[in-house]
Amino acid sequence: KWIRSRVALFRxxxxxxxxxxxxxxxxxxxxSLLRELSDLGCGADITSGGELFRARSAGIEGMKIVFAGVGKSEDEIEFALDEGIYAFNVESHSELQRINLVAERKGVTARFGVRVNPGVIASTPHEYTATGHSDTKFGVPWEEAQELYRWALEQExxxxxxxxxxxxxxxxxxxxxxAALTRVLKLASDLSGEGVPLEYVDIGGGFGIDDGQVAALDIDALAREIVPRVMDSGLQLILEPGRALVADGGALLTKVEYVKTNAQKVFVIMDSGMSELIRPSHYGGYHEIEPAGPIAGRMDAVVDIVGPVxxxxxxxxxxxSMPLPEEG
Incomplete structure (x- = not known):
């Protein structure tokens, strides 16, 4: 129900x-989640051949899939062409050359857009989750992107x-x-003037949700700014929400193996850890945690919740700070 309501919000x-x-x-x-989203008419933004396989297995149409990511292998590119994806979002000249070679070998035409790095700094909870500034590995610098399109025009x-x-x-x-949309729409307009009429503008995702640390992005307010600009451009809009659709649509259920105390700390040791949910360890991602079983007595214990790795x-x-759960 929550996922359906979130899809409806964006629509x-x-x-x-x-x-x-x-x-x-x-x-x-x-x-199961991907099948639900497929039934709701959603497409998919993928970054690997494995994600493409899962999306197609869940019934998502190839022509609703865009393929991003900086490290696409030849096998993944070939698989994507075989599955008839909507487009590759290309992140470098070398990648575009590789896509061209694979498509040429297969005797097909590869549809693509360039992922532009707009040089826009967005405030995010951790430096690892900001991807629009110039010193990240993502995308093509916006001042260089036009040259990729010009080169592509020479390739059959x-x-x-x-x-x-x-x-x-x-x-x-x-x-x-x-700021990012303004830059890429200016580039799209310039390309149109050079005889490169584009079909779509993809503004990505990253739409903030209320996770206890970050306030939710106002989607309606965002749309009021984005929609008129996209309408003026005449391009198809693609959105890539991820956690904004599914964050509250499920939970990780894990077992308390041990409660361990030393001179300084209380550790609640779970049977799952960073191998199942890496976000807290990787960049301090915050998740609400609630006991699902009996409480050991203290309702305001201060604990480290850790895994077995x-x-x-x-x-x-x-x-x-949380109620102290019992072992088991």
């Missing part, structure tokens, strides 16, 4: 431009059809989206 907010909602599979690739196996931007995750402000960084929360 309603952007209804004037009938957006393609390409769910970001990296947020959660559970097949490439069809430039779109332009893409993605500036980060858990973004709560509208302004960075407007032999790494000090294997944790879900450090110094979290």
């Amino acid at each position: 309603d907010a952007f209804s004037e431009v009938d957006p393609v909602i390409a769910y970001s599979v990296k947020a959660n690739g559970n097949l 196996s490439l069809d430039p059809v779109g332009i893409d931007v993605h500036i980060g995750s858990q973004i709560a402000e509208i302004e960075p989206y407007i 032999c790494e000090t960084g294997d944790f879900f929360a450090i110094g979290r």
Whole structure:
């Protein structure tokens, strides 16, 4: 129910431009969840051959899939062409050359857009989740992107059809989206003047949700700024929400193996850890944690909630105040 309401929120907010909602599979690739999103008419934003396989297995049409990511292998490119994806969002000249070679070898035409790095800094909870500034590995610098389209026009196996931007995750402000979109739409207009009429503009995802640390992005307010600009461009809008669709659509249920106390701390040791949910360990991602079983007595214990992996960084929360659960 929650997922359906979130899909409806995006559809309603952007209804004037009938957006393609390409769910970001990296947020959660559970097949049951992907089938639900497929039934709701969503497409997929993928970053690997494995994600493509899962999306197609869940019934998502190839022509609703866009393929991003900086490290596409030849096998993955060939698989994507075989599955008839909507477009590759290309992140470098070398990648575009590789796509061209694979498409040429197969005797097909590869549709693509360039993922432009717009040089826009968005405020995100961690430096690792900001992807729109110039010193990240993502995208092509916006001042160099035009040359890729010009080169592609000389290749028989490439069809430039779109332009893409993605500036980060858990973004709560509208302004960075407007700044990034303004830059790529200017580029799209310039390309049209050079005889490269594009079909789509993909503004990525990263739409912030209320996770206890970051306030939710106002999707309706965002749409009020984005929709008129997209309508003026005449391009198809693609959105790539990930956790914004599914964050509250499920939970990780894990067992308390031990409660361990030393001179300084209380550790709640779970049977799952960073191997199941890496976000807290990787970049301090915050998740609400609630006991699902009996309480050991104390309602305001301060604990470290950790996993079984032999790494000090294997944790879900450090110094979290919560009811102390019983073992088992």
